[in-house]
Amino acid sequence: MDNERTQWAARMLALLEPLKSRLTPGGSGFALGATAAHYETATIPMEAFSRPLWALVPFWAGGGHDAAWEEIYRRGLVSGTTPGGPGYWGSCRDLDQKFVEMAAIAYGLLLTPDVLWDPLTDTERENLAKWLDNINHYECSHSNWQFFCILVNCALKKRGMPYNKERLELGLARIDSYYDTHGWYFDGKGGMKDYYNGFAIVFYSLLYAMTMQQDDPARCEKFRARACKFAQDFIYWFDENGAAVAYGRSQTYRFAQAAFFSLCAAAELPVFTPGIIKGIVTRHLDWWAAQPITDNGGVLTIGYAYPNLMMSENYNAPGSPYWCMKAFAFLMLPAAHPFWQTPAEPLPALDAVRPLPGAEMLAQRVNGMAVLYPAALRVKHPFPQMEEKYAKLAYCSRYAFSAARSQRTLEEAAPDSVLSFRYLGHIFVKAAPESWEMTENGTRAVWLPLPGVQVVTEIALCDGGHLRRHTVMSEIACEAFDAGFAVPDDCPGAAHSCTAAAARAEHPGGFCAVEDLTDCGTPLVLEPMPNTSLQYPRTVIPMVQYAIHPGTTVLETKVTFA
Template identity: 45%
Template sequence: MNLHSKKDFQDCMLSILEPLKPYYSEEKARLTLGVTMAHYDIGATWMEAFSRPLWGLVPFWAGGGKEPEFEEIYRKGLTAGTDEKNPEYWGECTSFDQRFVEMAAISYGIMFAPEVVWDPLTEAQKENLCNYLNKINEHPLPVCNWILFAVLVNIAMKKVGRRYSPEMLEEYLEGLETFYLGEGWYQDGDSGQKDYYISFAIHFYSLIYAVIMEKDDPERAKKYKARAMEFAKQFIYWFDEEGEAIPFGRSLTYRFSQVSFFSVCLLAGLEPFPVPVMKGLIARHLRTWLKRPIFDRDHVLTIGYGYPNLTMAERYNAPGSPYWGMKVFAFLLLPDDHPFWSVEEAPLPKLAPACPQKYADLFVYHYGNHTTAFAPGVYSPNGHGQIVAKYGKFAYDTRFSISVAKSCYELHENAPDNMLAFWIDGYVYVRRICEESKITENGVWSKWSPYPGITVETTITPDAGGHTRVHKITSEIDCVAYDCGFAVSRGDFEEVGFAEKVDGMSAQASNEFCSCTVSAVLDENTQVNEVADKPPVGYMITVDPNTNLLYTKTKIPAVKYHIRKGPQEIVTRVDAEVI
């Protein structure tokens, strides 16, 4: 895909949104893209699907783009959705309402493209829209990135001279400070999560604030920009040389929003890296996504990651949710003479292999053609879906991706890649959450318990070929555990030259583009008779289809260990190669 000129990127953005046009309702306030449901009501579902394309359309319009049909759709839809007397009214707001999320995209439009979404409205229509958006100041919000939706609403209303709440604006901006950790990192409020929400939510909205309020609030604008510059030094490690991103944390169905932090940096005039480097990263990232089967037959984005997949979805993923990914197009707002449109793409800068990220609770190792994040299993236990798989694995890799469980009854259904999986009484138990953890200069340590009476201390040490795991286990029962490596594609619609080998205490799975070998390591002090009765053995797990986020059919190489009562130590070597 040619992504060089401004028109190239504009055409790319429009090609994603153009297929939506037949699915807008008569009054345009509702966009129906599927029949699956999220936990919120249908009115919020319609509003979400309507609003999220604005993350791409607004910078397109603000940057000089013209698309009369979409302009008419959004003027008409905003009018209908906020008019209580209109049959397509989006509905009343309640506490913690999903509608507050979608108000952010509308506010984005009022701030950056008022000539399309605000100026043409009649006085009555503007008043309806203003009244509707101000409902965000009348109800409590979750203490997380949601408070910044209210910030965007209030500064949008302030910008167009309408009613807003200076008190709520200040309260939420002060609240944001309680999220800040250091080195550019925030946590996502009360949840404590550190994931893509820090980049595509907290930093994204902070930089919008910095642009809009630079004259009114120069100190905060300066602070938000400085934090973004610092954050970028570590966040660049979440990508590999081909633009692939680490599949870690919630909301992975937002796909190419993973790189939107760098897009909004450009919008805000920040260059944490030279413009050619940022252009190269954004363009390569988009290409990797757009070559995958992420659209349905009508070219509508699906819920999933590398392909349609409801197993990995959160409870807040409705059919319109994936269009949050349109945030990646924030750079379309840049003027025609900006260097971004003329420079050639450049590769990633030279990066040191290891990057401990203590405030992110990750140790990231950059191998070049793939990147792995090693995690201690630190996250909120109150998850939205597949929280264990998305935060609790030992390793997350840009090319191998991760797998999500279909059940805890069978290994092949649990798909425990990069987990130490205990098999007890017909159930699979893995690291759900750690009790203690630390990120060191050399790797990751965590203490955790998969099952009552079993305690594990895991030390992971990455190196140029892969990583070594040392598990110190104290168990009150005899059981079996499988130390699992990366899931390797065994082909789907195309053959990938898959091969497997189980030999003694190791197992290897490989194909034309990658390989993973998992081996038990017996140190020189281990006596043969200590393991002779039940030695570790290589094992291959043929997992259920559609469990891995990138590859529809995979196998996981592992080592099977017999865990005895009392203390013991097992050491596993995982070698991973991308060709």
């Protein structure tokens, strides 16, 4: 049946096609690049090999067939798990990256044993099961990683192989201990709340509910109920144009942002109408299809809306971006399913302002855009650029945040959507607050940008943007810069200007303006270093410069955008 599922399957397969020519000699990896990650270089091709399964497995589960890919993965799984063979993935250690990649293999054993398990010989199955069992003998990170152990043991159990019931139950108990409220989990005790809910913890919990109903019906029902609650908040992270808000780490996973809603479609979880869910996922994939995210050979690059190593984490290797393939979970639905005949619908009516207590942030809708105002930042420095990824004053679906190249100059720091300070030739920005609170229409945070300076920042949402009030108590003289979003500046129709009271940057798709309400600042438009914004290679940042003197200084700024 040539219908919409066929078209989406073809788009998915086209994304994976360039990998076929990059198989490693042992047939159990893809060699995609020369950059490194914090884990062993030998694991990098294995990561690249496993991650396409996040799309191929639902494709097969929904009735798709591609003989070449099926042969590649049957041969690769055998080669990777045969001790002493040329493609053997090797033994494991505590916190091994291979545990992350085992989850995609478990996905396949749970949903498509006819493709990845049944054709293997008894010896090949035993080798694969023994290799997967490595995860039961080493420590997994106390975070979303607990689900890797859960899924592997579920897969072993379903395939009739020895599994570790104690580790399975321990993982489930740990995941449950991370739960907070409104469907949201911390990423480990005290961890952040970010996309690791949507494309990891809640995603995996829904997968568990889909595959373990007969074994664990009460927990499956709990996971489904939490996923329904989560969906009511998570929809506020999406723009009507299909984009999502770039917020937090792992942005190179790109359209994994919509993986949760794609799995909701596959699970037939009634979080919204099928048409609304379909609209979220398909518009999102269409938005990403318009971005230059592959190299000239068609391989996905590290970066966000364009190739950009500078914003990456230390765990991003050349194959890491293929986690995005989770967004194709909806291919589990067979071609005859009514979903594929259902028209995609626009987003439902959403509140102009909505507190998201489970996410510890406030959401705003402005001209169809999604804007998030995070209140809390719990983890200070476990990953690169935590300040940029978590601690800005606001995040927007049409103006992704900027990641600093250094803190030496404003141009290199690119301090968008934040109050920054310049002192002794260094730029200081907001990090983890000393305290925070969230109201129905704003946030309040107390934070220390540098020794001798304390700031109380109060944000109140208004039509078209928000008002900021910063009370700065300083023991030193320095300069402060209150900035709006980074706006594209290298396109026809882009322009920027300053008046005595405001700085403004505009482009054909919108604008951002920053207005001084105290009559004591100097508006300016900063031209930051190229490739600092995740979304646009060249940008400008409207801002207001203030002089800070010893004592207390109150700054009031209005930021509007469209």
